[in-house]
Amino acid sequence: MSQNVVVIGGGPAGIEASRRLRDLGYTPILVEKQPVLGGHLARWDRLFPDGVEARTVLGPMLQDLDGIKYFTDTEISSINRLKDTWVVMLSNGLSAQVRAILLTTGFDLFKAEKKEEYGYGIYERVITNADLEDWFKAGAAPQFDHVHTIGFVHCVGSRDEKAGNRQCSKVCCVTAVKQACEFKEKYPDVTVYCFYMDLRMFGRKFEDLYLKAQKDYGIRFVRGRVSEVSEDLDGHLFVKAEDTLFGKPMKIKMDLLVLMAGMAPAAGTSDLARMTNISVGDDGFFVPSSIVDAPCSSSREGIFFAGTATGPKTIPETLSEAAAAAMAIDRYLKTPAKR
Amino acid sequence: MIDFGYGLTPSATLKIENVQNPLFEELHRREPDVAKCIACGSCTASCSAGVFTEMSLRRVILSLQRGREKETLPMLRHCMLCGKCLLVCPRGINTRHLILSIGKVYGPDGLKEEADR
Ligand SMILES: Cc1cc2nc3c(=O)[nH]c(=O)nc-3n(C[C@H](O)[C@H](O)[C@H](O)COP(=O)(O)OP(=O)(O)OC[C@H]3O[C@@H](n4cnc5c(N)ncnc54)[C@H](O)[C@@H]3O)c2cc1C
Numbered sequence: 505m506s507q508n509v510v511v512i513g514g515g516p517a518g519i520e521a522s523r524r525l526r527d528l529g530y531t532p533i534l535v536e537k538q539p540v541l542g543g544h545l546a547r548w549d550r551l552f553p554d555g556v557e558a559r560t561v562l563g564p565m566l567q568d569l570d571g572i573k574y575f576t577d578t579e580i581s582s583i584n585r586l587k588d589t590w591v592v593m594l595s596n597g598l599s600a601q602v603r604a605i606l607l608t609t610g611f612d613l614f615k616a617e618k619k620e621e622y623g624y625g626i627y628e629r630v631i632t633n634a635d636l637e638d639w640f641k642a643g644a645a646p647q648f649d650h651v652h653t654i655g656f657v658h659c660v661g662s663r664d665e666k667a668g669n670r671q672c673s674k675v676c677c678v679t680a681v682k683q684a685c686e687f688k689e690k691y692p693d694v695t696v697y698c699f700y701m702d703l704r705m706f707g708r709k710f711e712d713l714y715l716k717a718q719k720d721y722g723i724r725f726v727r728g729r730v731s732e733v734s735e736d737l738d739g740h741l742f743v744k745a746e747d748t749l750f751g752k753p754m755k756i757k758m759d760l761l762v763l764m765a766g767m768a769p770a771a772g773t774s775d776l777a778r779m780t781n782i783s784v785g786d787d788g789f790f791v792p793s794s795i796v797d798a799p800c801s802s803s804r805e806g807i808f809f810a811g812t813a814t815g816p817k818t819i820p821e822t823l824s825e826a827a828a829a830a831m832a833i834d835r836y837l838k839t840p841a842k843r
Numbered sequence: 844m845i846d847f848g849y850g851l852t853p854s855a856t857l858k859i860e861n862v863q864n865p866l867f868e869e870l871h872r873r874e875p876d877v878a879k880c881i882a883c884g885s886c887t888a889s890c891s892a893g894v895f896t897e898m899s900l901r902r903v904i905l906s907l908q909r910g911r912e913k914e915t916l917p918m919l920r921h922c923m924l925c926g927k928c929l930l931v932c933p934r935g936i937n938t939r940h941l942i943l944s945i946g947k948v949y950g951p952d953g954l955k956e957e958a959d960r
């Protein structure tokens with residue numbers, strides 16, 4: 505009988521690692537707390553930088569789950585060390601005794617309502633990047649029909665000591681530019697602003713997308729962080745920022761504001777860390793044993809990571825890390841257990 | 844010397860390598876957070892004084908870092924110490940405290956316009 509490996513979190517990282525482990529001859533037990541597999545990828549419409557449809561990435565992954573035992577709507581009740589194994593109890597009453605556990609619990613979208621000065625949850629016309637993906641996915645959105653001016657606010661709940669998230673979430677600059685272009689494509693007459701502090705277009709073809717946004721779509725980039733948002737009686741938004749390159753404060757009337765909510769640690773991170781006796785960083789994400797050359801190993805034997813559970817990453821980065829984690833687990837399991 | 848008929852005009856470039864700045868060093872010692880500013884402009888955008896005056900804390904901080912404080916410090920006289928900037932700074936700088944420290948380090952004269960000194 506093939507050896508079991510427990511994989512916690514059924515997003516891109518967990519699914520991809522499970523497929524790889526299966527291909528290496530193991531039986532992955534994939535545990536997902538939500539009713540469906542797919543993680544955040546299941547919520548996105550089109551992906552940066554080329555606009556590939558998210559379902560064309562996730563679909564084939566979900567078609568290829570033979571040999572993987574997966575449980576949705578299921579959480580981890582407890583994890584205990586027993587000699588050189590881990591005993592994992594699931595909320596559905598099942599349990600597994602394994603030598604290796606892979607943590608692929610991903611991230612939580614930053615709760616934008618925490619930044620009260622931006623008015624998410626207070627003003628109807630303030631939405632998040634994830635809400636906009638929902639709307640793109642749904643196709644028609646009557647809310648957009650009378651929109652003249654729309655703004656994208658970068659770094660919402662990222663790079664923000666007050667919000668308790670100091671890190672850069674990495675994917676939101678390019679997501680903002682992607683969404684700005686998509687919006688302009690659907691509604692060419694709309695004026696689109698991006699309010700940024702730094703534009704982090706780090707990946708291949710990201711800079712091209714930025715160039716296209718400027719040249720072909722006429723997106724107006726303003727270097728200044730939005731400081732506050734208010735609403736008038738007609739429901740228009742007034743957005744305050746400083747145009748730091750010009751050196752003057754400004755107040756712009758908008759019909760819609762999209763907050764680029766960043767990546768925060770997944771809610772269960774600290775519970776799982778406590779159960780397995782591993783550490784989380786001061787940013788709240790799991791800490792790998794080396795951020796340079798051992799991103800998938802933890803400080804404890806038999807506990808591994810992949811994907812955004814150890815910090816913001818793109819999908820291709822997440823998928824390669826999932827493959828690397830499967831290799832690391834395979835190597836570990838082929839080494840005889842120390843007594 | 845041959846007179847070519849040109850006067851000497853001061854260079855328009857920023858001589859950052861020449862910045863010798865004991866006052867800024869002193870400010871940095873008292874208020875290490877002054878170096879954390881990322882020039883996002885949130886303070887300026889939310890500033891109660893900024894609507895009617897030139898007040899921009901972002902510009903003040905930058906000019907201090909560049910040793911060109913004379914160009915912006917007089918702005919601080921418009922500051923009402925209301926602390927709104929403190930609420931919005933993403934780097935968590937205690938801007939109100941910083942403004943008070945700037946006043947202490949650069950002294951009352953530092954905040955005056957050139958002509959009034
Ligand atoms: C607005 C936005 C747009 C993006 N667009 C793109 C894009 O266009 N292209 C791109 O490359 N990247 C994009 N990304 C990044 C992409 O979403 C991530 O790289 C990817 O989702 C990471 O996969 P993951 O498996 O690590 O985490 P997740 O997708 O977060 O999946 C984690 C899974 O684990 C589950 N889980 C969490 N905790 C537990 C627990 N305790 N027990 C059981 N299950 C648990 C969750 O329910 C979830 O299903 C975007 C991100 C954001 C925020």
Ligand code: SF4
Nearest residue numbers: 659662672673676677
């Ligand atoms: S990627 Fe861009 S928007 Fe996102 S946190 Fe980093 S700088 Fe801000």
Ligand code: SF4
Nearest residue numbers: 890922923925926928
């Ligand atoms: S404390 Fe001074 S600089 Fe800050 S917002 Fe108030 S008036 Fe402006």
Ligand code: SF4
Nearest residue numbers: 880881883884886932
């Ligand atoms: S809000 Fe803070 S970081 Fe931003 S410009 Fe002002 S002092 Fe600098």
